[in-house]
Amino acid sequence: MTNSIKEIENTDVMFVTGSNTTENHPVIATYMKRAKKKGAKLIVADPRRIELAELADVYLQIKPGTNIALSNGMIHVILKNNLQDKAYIDERTEGFEDLVEAVEKYTPEYVGEICGVDPEDIVKAAKLYAEGEKAGIYYTMGITQHRTGTHGVMSLSNLALVTGNIGKESAGINPLRGQNNVQGACDMGGLPADLPGYQKVIRPEVISKFEQSWGVKLSSKVGLTLSEMMDEAAHGNIKMLYVFGENPMVSDPDINHVKHALEHLDFLVVQDIFMTETAELADVVLPAASFAEKDGTFSNTERKVQRIRKAVEPIEGTKPDWLIFMEILNKLGIEKKYRHPSQIMDEIASLTPSYAGINYDRIEENGIQWPCPTTNHPGTKYLHSAAMARGKGLFMPVHQVDSAEIVNEEYPYLLTTGRVLYHYHTRTMTGRVDGLNKKSPESYIEIAAVEASKLGIEDGEMVKVSSRRGEIETKAKVTDIVEDNVVFMPFHFAKGAANMLTNTERDDIAKIPELKVAAVKIEKIAK
Structure with a gap:
């Protein structure tokens, strides 16, 4: 999230799209309901009439996969009605003329036909969003889990930029992450192109820094995502997978394909707290301790790094994930002698600029939101207040593309x-x-x-x-x-x-x- 959860209470307008917030993020939904009681306006776009739709000032029951058309249509209305933030666009963005050209054809009537909604509701939503002094966008997998997921996020970013809603309190563009520590997993390099802190593996200076710290030779080759791994395993190009805290035999698309891929491996290791459907296929199962049986941190959706503390001792025969990983490293000849997760956090701070000011002492009572570059920095409640990371915000014109599958007589x-x-x-x-x-x-x-x-x-x-x-x-x-x-x-x-x-x-x-x-x-x- 560019902004903080608590800021939602004081927003003027909330645009919730592709997010069933009351069921998926009930605590965040509580803040949204508080904001509504204070007078905030609510726009909801979702194929299902979810609970928040009943509270909405404008509800758009769009067809699945048409969110880019909706964003472009809202921008079209904003520009036609001269509701854009001209000063912000001039001072803090670039590529605006390309955006203007791209959204020209996305009239309310054109978009209404694509999305299956009343064109007048598109106009109402656009004006409501643009006229708010502090307008926040909140989205989840309803935006990202499409063949055009990245473009869907770009279209929302365009909407926020054109109205000057990035870099201010109680506004922004806010992905509500799907797990309590998925943000932390990404922060720590759980992405195929990144090392911790979103430092790119293709950059020689990044590789050199981590090699010196870890005492190993690292690859500068971009890796594979999970879905790509399954394809490669099915084709025999991946021989071994180490799966931990993940159950692709239920969570991944086309489970028949997943099963074929996993059974095609020479060796499958699964590390988890229970015997999952994926673990049933494993050659080796490593029993891990649960969150309540270990110390550590979670980094949540608002970038807040928070302590978790061991409440009970681990069940006999189970170990915390970090200890299992360390013991495997040692068996492979890579000596690591961590005695406590706080030492790992200190290493993270030494290598990851956005975490540089975070240690266990500082988060003992309250969490800290990254970026936190020094130990006397208070953390960052909302991003881009002075400038974007790249200097100016870049408009990224994108277009509506049909989903990979559309209905026909056989599959209606x-x-x-x-x-x-x-x-x-x-x-x-x-x-x-x-x-x-x-x-x-x-x-x-x-x-x-x-x-x-x-x-x-x-x-x-x-x-x-x-x-x-x-x-x-x-x-x-x-x-x-x-x-x-x-x-x-x-x-x-x-x-x-x-x-x-x-x-x-x-x-x-x-x-x-x-x-x-x-x-x-x-x-x-x-x-």
């Missing part, structure tokens, strides 16, 4: 996937909690009442759902929150798994799979 429904309040990802933890399982016990598919009637399907009946990649049986949930040709499934469940159906088509830049759009058919199961 668009499946989109997501989460529910009661479960966390692949239910590795929440699936073992009786109370949560009573609330959400099994896989289901939401289908509009009109479509259910056409198919002779009643609420609660079992149905067969098929895509070009596989088929499953699941329970029908007849509802009025999805449009007639759109269906929704939560991806948490291994039985009746939504990701048996999803598409492996990837974004060209970030390589994220298009989990949010797949063409499917639904059939009533004969009793």
